[in-house]
Amino acid sequence: MEKAHRLVLKHIKSGKVLARKLEEDLKQYGLNRSEYTFLGYLDTYGRQPIQVMTSFLDLTSGTMTYLVNKLIKKEYVERIQSVEDKRIFYVYLTELGKAFFDNMSVKHLEYVDKMISRVLGEEEKNTLGQL
Numbered sequence: 001m002e003k004a005h006r007l008v009l010k011h012i013k014s015g016k017v018l019a020r021k022l023e024e025d026l027k028q029y030g031l032n033r034s035e036y037t038f039l040g041y042l043d044t045y046g047r048q049p050i051q052v053m054t055s056f057l058d059l060t061s062g063t064m065t066y067l068v069n070k071l072i073k074k075e076y077v078e079r080i081q082s083v084e085d086k087r088i089f090y091v092y093l094t095e096l097g098k099a100f101f102d103n104m105s106v107k108h109l110e111y112v113d114k115m116i117s118r119v120l121g122e123e124e125k126n127t128l129g130q131l
Contacts, residue, residue: 018115025111029104030074034059034067036108039076039093039101047092050079076100 019033026036034057041056042048054064068091071077076097082088093101116125 021115022108022112025108029100029108031104035071036105038067038071039097040105042077042091042093043098043101043105047090049082050089050091053091071097 023033026032029036031039037057038053041053050064050068053068054061057064057067059067068077068079072079074097075094077091078094079089079091082090120128
């Protein structure tokens with residue numbers, strides 16, 4: 001029982017360290033974790049209703065509006081109103097946003113892989129992924 005408790009505590013601590021390191025890496029691209037996740041979701045799934053993004057990121061509508069406006073200001077995304085239902089707004093990656101995300105995500109993922117590979121072998125990474 002005590003061994004399991006220590007394992008959980010170590011996992012929590014290493015998760016916090018990893019999150020901090022990832023945030024630091026994202027800063028060089030002018031992004032935070034929510035912005036990166038937002039851009040990545042749009043890159044994967046294309047144009048999305050803002051309500052879907054709010055739910056996916058587990059953010060309030062006010063926080064989502066702030067996030068979208070920030071990314072619009074950077075010219076990474078655009079927002080359009082639905083023709084069918086004026087209550088719905090969609091957001092999508094601009095060409096600049098797509099090019100930016102494609103370029104920076106490759107470098108960011110290389111950083112993540114390098115960081116994890118320093119402490120885990122391939123078999124350990126597979127086991128961690130399964131856990």
